[in-house]
Amino acid sequence: MVVSVEGLVCNAVNCGESDKMLTLITRQYGKMSVYCRGGRRISSKFMTASQKFSYGDYVINKTDRLNILQEANAKISFFGLQKDIRAAALADYMCEVLSDVSVEEEPDVQTLDLALNCLYVLSEGRREADDVKTVFEWRLIERLxxxxxxxxxxxxxxxxxxxxxxxxxxxxxxxxxxxxxxxxxxxxxxxxxxxxxxxxxxxxxxxxxxxxxxxxxxxxxxxxxGVKKRLCEASEKYLINHLERSYKTLEFYKEISSL
Ligand SMILES: [Zn+2]
Incomplete structure (x- = not known):
């Protein structure tokens, strides 16, 4: 079945000689693993839309065995994240958490929109990174x-x-x-x-x-x-304890933030 979806690339892992496996969080089907053939070639038509943090329209051949990317058109790429290593580290953490709380075949548009909002504000440098983290975590706690x-x-x-x-x-x-x-x-x-x-x-x-x-x-x-700092620490402690796992992406963000 060929489906058209709108979604965010939360992760892109290299596989084969020039391919990628994408984790897409979509409005229509929730979380999807999507195989992107030739996605790492410079000449690939998927080059931009298959990058991590890209948001756009994707046409996918959805089979029982594998979802294969057929068409992709990036609408937002959050380029600001590439210029700021701390912002990119926080985006990595937020995307990992989003991927963790997302479920296949169970779309959650509000949680996806929360992540998109936070990525946008972060990418545009409109708020301090820790403030974006605080808002993302508290509001996600509510969503969960x-x-x-x-x-x-x-x-x-x-x-x-x-x-x-x-x-x-x-x-x-x-x-x-x-x-x-x-x-x-x-x-x-x-x-x-x-x-x-x-x-x-x-x-x-x-x-x-x-x-x-x-x-x-x-x-x-x-x-x-002082209040903002403790609010940020509290949301993190509360969320991480409920998710019952640790995040290397979060540790990396905190390491960079302390430099
Ligand atoms: Zn009391």
């Missing part, structure tokens, strides 16, 4: 359905406390007055490990805003650099 209840302490219900502990796996806040404390590393009777994140009231408020903001306002983060 594991978003914590940040409306207040889950015991007393109060939302005006200066500090809370966020229980990552239960998605609950506990204020210090109700016994909130750092339980990281401790184990429940059933063997599950506790992971907690200390968050100030300002950080809880800001995280809530990032999640609930309209798309056009989702990058409005607090001005305080």
């Amino acid at each position: 359905g594991v978003y914590p209840d940040l409306s207040g302490c889950h015991i007393c219900g109060k939302a005006d406390k200066p500090w809370y502990y966020l229980d990552v796996m239960n998605g609950e806040l506990t204020c210090r007055d109700c016994g909130g404390k750092d339980k990281s590393g401790k184990q429940e009777d059933d063997g599950t490990a506790h992971i907690t994140i200390l968050m100030s009231g300002a950080e809880v408020y800001a995280a809530n805003r990032v999640i609930s903001a309209e798309k056009s306002k989702m990058f409005s983060l607090p001005a305080d650099p």
